[in-house]
Amino acid sequence: MPDEPGVDGDLAMHWLVFNVLGFQAVWWACVIGAGKGWPWAGPVAAVLYAAAHLQFSPTRRRDVRLLASALVVGLVLDGSLGASGLLTYAAAGEVRHIAPPWILALWAGFALTLTHSMAALATRPWAAAALGVLGGPLAYASAASVAGAVRFDNGMVEGLVAIAIGWGVAIPLLYGIDKHLAKNEREAIA
Template identity: 70%
Template sequence: MQWLAFNILGFQAVWWACVLGAGAGSPWMGPIAAAAFAAIHLRFTPTRRRDARLLVSAVVMGLLVDSTLGGSGLLSYAANGGQPALAPAWILALWAGFALTLTHSMKALAARPWAAAIFGLLGGPLAYASAGAAAGAVTFNEGIVSGLLAVAVAWAVAVPLLYRIDKKLANVPEEALA
């Protein structure tokens, strides 16, 4: 039970550090918080290699999703280093922290692809809208409805896909991944 509490609270701390840091012009607050969370998590989790692989997969997924959203002009990210078509480090840190919840505090979604898709469909837009409202970390350039619809579709695909990637990687022998 303590592990799940750490997992939930750790990710929430990462989320707030990323969003508030980006909105305040301190975009490295989030990546530092995510690195600390990941280091502690990976030190004590019984599924270290699996979680590390999922973390890398989620960061790649985040790079694709958020670079596409930013490059399309639908969204803009605070503290993006002048690169609107490239997901900023703070949002990739969010994906890294999120990955560490997937097989722990959000484990129930793993065997339910439709539930994972619905979670992404609703949770993704809620997180992005909250980041925009709470700290100005995300701006919806073409209107909030079209921006949130794009986020909803992307996350409805991304969350179940991450579970599928995790399952594939978990079934691959260690030697094949080295």
């Protein structure tokens, strides 16, 4: 919304605040919910946030594409982390090689920040990778220590290194997918 022509500056700032706070609410609902044995809390928060976000988003089509892409990336990355034995997710059940719904809810909420509050990273792949390398492990370590939503089974260092690599690739990959899909859409219209 901030880049939209004719959008009031105050409205743009409110949109960014909503975007950041909405994702934070999803993160806390997912992590605390999973840690407390309420694995439904995060997905419910993510659905409510996504519905509100998409209702008002000036880039709804793009946001939906990124959300779908992030769910696939999340399934692969977090499924791999679980299957490898590096991580155990709270409320994952018996199926370790599939990311639990609350983790996918986190990916959905995160995807909705990519073209809004984190839009500056879209043209800065090294900054996006750096955010992944630093922010990914920090988020998982916080989820482990604050709520017990994640457990590092083969040592925290090994798990955090794998997360850093995965997220360091995932964020630039999502921006690359977004750019590719947008280009294909423009070409289809032309």
